[in-house]
Amino acid sequence: MRNTPIVVAVSCALLLSAAGARAQGAGRPIVVASKPFGESYLLAEMFAQLLESRGFNVERRPGLGATEIAFAALRTGAIDVYPEYTGTGLVAILHDTLPDAVAADPRAVFAHVSQRFEDAYQTRWLPPLGFENTYAIAVTKTTARRFHLSTLSDLARESPHLTAGFTADFIGRSDGLVGLSRVYGLRPRAVRPLAPAVKYQALASGGVDVIDGYSTDGLLARYDLVTLVDDRHFFPPYEAAALVSQQLERDSPSAIATLTLLSGRLDVQTMRQLNRRVEVDGEDVKRVGGDELRALGLVGGKQPTPGARSSVQRSSFWSYLWDRRATIFSLTMRHLLLVAIALAAAVLVAVPLGLGLERARRVAEPAIGTLGVLQTIPSIALLAFMIPLLGVGV
Numbered sequence: 001m002r003n004t005p006i007v008v009a010v011s012c013a014l015l016l017s018a019a020g021a022r023a024q025g026a027g028r029p030i031v032v033a034s035k036p037f038g039e040s041y042l043l044a045e046m047f048a049q050l051l052e053s054r055g056f057n058v059e060r061r062p063g064l065g066a067t068e069i070a071f072a073a074l075r076t077g078a079i080d081v082y083p084e085y086t087g088t089g090l091v092a093i094l095h096d097t098l099p100d101a102v103a104a105d106p107r108a109v110f111a112h113v114s115q116r117f118e119d120a121y122q123t124r125w126l127p128p129l130g131f132e133n134t135y136a137i138a139v140t141k142t143t144a145r146r147f148h149l150s151t152l153s154d155l156a157r158e159s160p161h162l163t164a165g166f167t168a169d170f171i172g173r174s175d176g177l178v179g180l181s182r183v184y185g186l187r188p189r190a191v192r193p194l195a196p197a198v199k200y201q202a203l204a205s206g207g208v209d210v211i212d213g214y215s216t217d218g219l220l221a222r223y224d225l226v227t228l229v230d231d232r233h234f235f236p237p238y239e240a241a242a243l244v245s246q247q248l249e250r251d252s253p254s255a256i257a258t259l260t261l262l263s264g265r266l267d268v269q270t271m272r273q274l275n276r277r278v279e280v281d282g283e284d285v286k287r288v289g290g291d292e293l294r295a296l297g298l299v300g301g302k303q304p305t306p307g308a309r310s311s312v313q314r315s316s317f318w319s320y321l322w323d324r325r326a327t328i329f330s331l332t333m334r335h336l337l338l339v340a341i342a343l344a345a346a347v348l349v350a351v352p353l354g355l356g357l358e359r360a361r362r363v364a365e366p367a368i369g370t371l372g373v374l375q376t377i378p379s380i381a382l383l384a385f386m387i388p389l390l391g392v393g394v
Contacts, residue, residue: 030248030255033061033079035070035169037196038279039133039216039240039271043083045289047242047259053299054258062285066169067092071243075121080248081259085133087238089113089125091175098236106132106237122246126256127263128239131271135176135235136213138225143209151231155210156184164188165199165208175235176212183234216268218276240266265296 030051034044041062048058061079064070067088073079086109090096094116102108106128114125139149147158155162170176171193180186188210194202199211200219213220213227220227242259249256274292277283293299357364 029057029059030081030252031059031061031079033064033070033073033082035066035082036063037167037214038218038285039214039275040083041285042274042278042289043129043240045285046262046293047081047083049286049290049293050262050298051255051258053293054254056252056255056258067173074123074243074245077245077247079245080255081242081244083129083240084125084243085238085240086110086113086125086128087134087175087236088173089117089243090236091179092173093117094120095174100233103236104233106239109237110239110241117243124244124246124249124256126242126244126260128241129262130264130266131216131240131268132238133214133216133240133268133271134230134238135170136215136217136220136227137180137210137230138203138213138220138227139210140203141224141226144226149226149228151229152180152184152186152234153231155228156180156186159186159188162188162209163190163192163207165192165194165202165211167196167199167212168193170212179234183232216271216275218272218279221272221276222280261298262296265298266292 032044032048032051034040044060044062048060051058061073064073064079064082067084070079070082071084071093074082086106090098090103090109090113094113096112096116097103098109098112102112110125110128117123117125137152137155139155143149143162147154147161149155149158164177166177171191172178177186177191192202192208194208194211199208199213200223202208203211203225204223213225215227242262244256244259270292274288277288278285290299353367357367
C-alpha cells in the first residue's frame with residue numbers, strides 16, 4: 001500500500017514525542033497521583049503539600065485512574081507516588097492467597113506485600129499511615145429491615161432480589177465482586193456500574209439496593225447506612241500507605257524521608273472526620289489536607305481549629321464552580337488538547353488508510369474486520385496497555 005510509509009511515520013512520531021515528553025532531567029517534579037475517590041484525593045494532596053513544604057517541586061495528577069492504571073503508571077515512571085492499600089496490593093495486584101491466620105494480621109500482610117512488591121515490581125511501600133480502610137458493603141436501614149440483612153451471608157441469600165451499584169474498580173477486582181461471588185455466592189439481580197461520586201445518592205434515592213463503600217467514608221454516617229458484617233472474613237487488612245517508584249527512591253532519598261513523616265500519624269477517626277469535611281461539608285481538598293498537616297506540626301502556619309469549616313462558603317453549585325474556576329479552566333484546556341491530539345492522529349492515520357484500502361480492494365475486507373475486532377477491546381484495558389508506551393497526561 002503506497003500510504004503505508006505515512007502511517008508508519010505518523011505512528012513513530014507519536015511514540016517518539018510521547019517518550020521525549022517523559023524523558024526529563026534530574027530537576028523534574030515529583031509526580032503525585034491519586035485514584036478517583038475522595039480519600040485518595042485527600043491523601044495525595046497531603047503528600048504533595050508535605051513535599052512542597054520541604055522545597056520539592058510537585059506535579060499533581062488527581063484522579064488518575066483505578067488501581068491498574070495508577071499502578072501501571074507508577075511502574076513505568078510516569079508517576080512517583082500515590083496512596084495505596086495493602087489489601088489491594090495483596091489481592092488485586094499480586095493475586096496472592098495467604099493462610100487465614102496470616103491474612104488477618106495487618107503486620108504480616110504489610111510485610112508480605114512489601115517484600116513481594118520489591119522483588120516483583122521494584123516498588124516500595126512506605127510504613128503505613130496509621131489506619132485501615134477496608135471495603136464496606138452498605139444498604140439502607142429500610143432494606144436491612146425488609147430483607148433481614150446484617151451480614152454478607154444474609155446479603156448473598158437475598159441478592160437475587162436486589163440491584164447492586166458498584167464502582168467499576170470493585171466489579172472487576174478479585175477482592176471485590178468477583179471474590180464475593182466466589183466466597184459468598186453473591187448473585188445480584190443486576191449490577192450497575194456507578195461512579196464513586198454518585199453511588200451514595202443512587203442508594204439513598206432507591207436507584208440501587210446495595211453499594212460498595214469504604215469504612216472511613218464520611219458519607220456512611222451522612223446517609224445513616226447499615227454496613228454488613230464480613231462474617232467469613234473475606235476482606236484482608238487494607239492499611240493505607242504511600243507506594244513509591246523505584247526512580248523516586250533512587251533519585252531522591254530525602255523525598256522518601258519526607259513522605260515517611262506522615263507514617264503512623266493518621267487514625268481511623270481522624271480520616272472519617274477529614275473525609276466528612278470533603279465529602280459531606282464540601283470543603284476543598286487542599287484546605288482540609290493543609291489543616292491536618294498543620295495540626296500534626298508537619299508544615300508551618302497557624303494551627304486550625306479541629307473540624308473547622310472553610311471560610312469560603314460554598315452555598316451552591318455555581319459558587320463551587322467559581323471557587324475552582326482556575327483549576328477547571330486548566331483541566332478543560334488539557335482535555336481539549338488531548339482531544340485535538342487524538343483527533344489529529346486519527347485523521348492522519350485513517351484518511352491515508354481509507355484511500356489505500358479503496359485502491360486495494362482485496363485487503364480491504366480483512367483490514368476492516370481486524371479493525372472491528374480491535375474496537376471491541378475495552379477502553380480501560382487498552383489504556384492500561386498503552387501507559388508503558390505513551391505515559392499519562394500531557
